[in-house]
Amino acid sequence: MGDAEQAADPPGGPAGQRRAGTGDGLAPLLTRVARGDEGAFAAVYDATAGQVYGVVRRVLRDPAQSEEVTQDVLLEVWRTATRFDPRRGSGLAWVMTMAHRRAVDRVRSELAATARERRARPEGPGYDTVTETVEARFEAQRVRRCLESLTGLQRESVTLAYYGGHTYREVASLLEVPVGTVKTRMRDGLIRLRDCLGVDQ
């Protein structure tokens, strides 16, 4: 949310462009995109496409659908950058929220019914992923380490919902625990993750 917090985590060095996606170097870029700057949009693409495609693909599994949704999301970033408000959250959260929502909306739509049946049983975050830079790898390791600091049930609740695209009721059923328990584990888990990553406002 707060830019001040993220300003303490400056982009730097040759990997600066990639870092724009992890700190809030993205906010000034989005402001330029809002004014129709196609060059800034290309930079936003470079800073976020790997994360957008990666998470969409993790949720949807199907490569063709994932590509289509990724394209939809990035064009929506272009189209609605005019409505991005840095006071309400980081650019990264704005883009990733859009990406993740699109992916789960697709999962929950009838369109995806067949593809969904083909989906493998959800699993936790994979480790077979592409990381382009040392800093990106560092970020990924940091997130992984923080995920490991969650209790087992917190972690499973968070990852089944996020990477698996499941509703909290579905997660409760998968984990065979009451829905009330899952709700609180998701919240507690995210609070712990937030504090561990230092992304609170």
Add this chain to the structure above:
Amino acid sequence: MRLSRGDLHTLAGPYALDALTGQDRDRFERHLGRCEPCRQEAGSLREAAARLPEVTVAGPPEGLRARVLAAAAAIRQAPPVTPGMGQQAVLARRAGRSPVLVPRLALAVAGGIILVLLAVGSLAVTSQHRAGQDQAHSRAIAAVMTAPDARMVTGHATAGGTCTVVMSHSDRALVLTTRKLPRLPAAKGYQVWLMGPSGVRKAGMLPRAHQGMTAPMVVSGLASRDEVALTAEPAAGSGHPTSHMILVLALP
């Protein structure tokens, strides 16, 4: 089943993970509208969730970048939220379900046409080197393809090949591309016609095909009950059709 206030509060977690659906999500969003601390918390949990994709980073498919950048150049941006649009601002943040979204079909159609454009190699040129006229052309294409009533129709020509039309009655325009129509001698070209109850109107010459495909052309002045027709004519065009219609495409 009515959720108690305490229950509502714990929904911040599922909400930040997009694990709420339908009524639960609507109810929680209404609650956020009334509860500033809850909004703060939900926002901070979103920030945490937004770091989860760091772990699943994957290289996007080749060609996606060029396609997205080219498509963006032809898409008009939404007007910004201005003071007094508070509620709409909240709605706009509900990405994915916002009523102002370009219809998915239209975007998918746009994607398809953009693919054609890229195959022809013309759009890259358009968006980077030429200005003015071609920009207007791109915008006209985007206007049709992103119209809420955009529809796509494909027809087969009698001598082989296909013609694809994306049309919008509200825009009174259509975008037309063809694939694999028979080659014509240099002195000839394909002419497009609109045929309506009041007669046949000239709609322009089809551009020369590259690798079997023609770059999209925009035809305006579409009227209801029009059909699209193609004939082979002298390269400069004719005032009225002088050969057989090789294709007649009824429009929805």
